Amino acid sequence: MDQRVKPAPHEIRRARTDNPKTRERDLAAQLGISEAELVAAHCGDGVVLIEPRVNDLLTGLEAVGEVMALTRNESAVHEKIGVYDKVVTGNHNAMVLGENIDLRIFPKVWAHGFAVEKRDGDEIRRSLQFFDAAGEAVHKVH
Known part of the structure; x- marks a missing residue:
């Protein structure tokens, strides 16, 4: 059993900033969290929680x-x-x-959903991302 303490949202956001090219799935694994937790840490900063209807x-x-x-x-x-x-x-x-x-x-x-906006220079990339109850991605729309 993993006894690591999960990082706080500000630590997750800092890890994302420090590792801009790392895929979300890989960064979440490095941090010992689910991909949904990684995305959720950015709520209010380009990420909005949505119902997975x-x-x-x-x-x-x-x-x-x-x-x-x-x-x-x-x-x-x-x-x-x-x-x-x-x-x-x-x-x-x-x-x-x-x-x-x-x-x-x-x-x-589908247990969790997020609308995500990411800036890449002058471009804004938008996606809808959906996760199961364990925080594993089940589907994304870019």
Whole structure:
């Protein structure tokens, strides 16, 4: 069992500033926290906590236009660029059956959600990020 004390939010933000090129997943692991905890430490500073209402989100994303859908685990990264269309919602499962983005989603797994804005020079990159109850990323929309 890991006996480390979790870092305070200001320590997490400092670690992010000190390691700007490190992926969130990797930095969280280095700090001994979940990726959701890393993102949550930035609430009020480019990050807003949102409810992970999967069905509402999926039906509204088509209006956003072309985005990148991202799902990953330890073994694989799945990135697709396209539009969230042909959405089928449900309480047990939901689907996106578009030409480029084809997903099967289990809404009950989505426990935490964040709207994220990151500055990269003059550019602002926006994403929606969703995590399970353990803080593991389940899906991101960039």
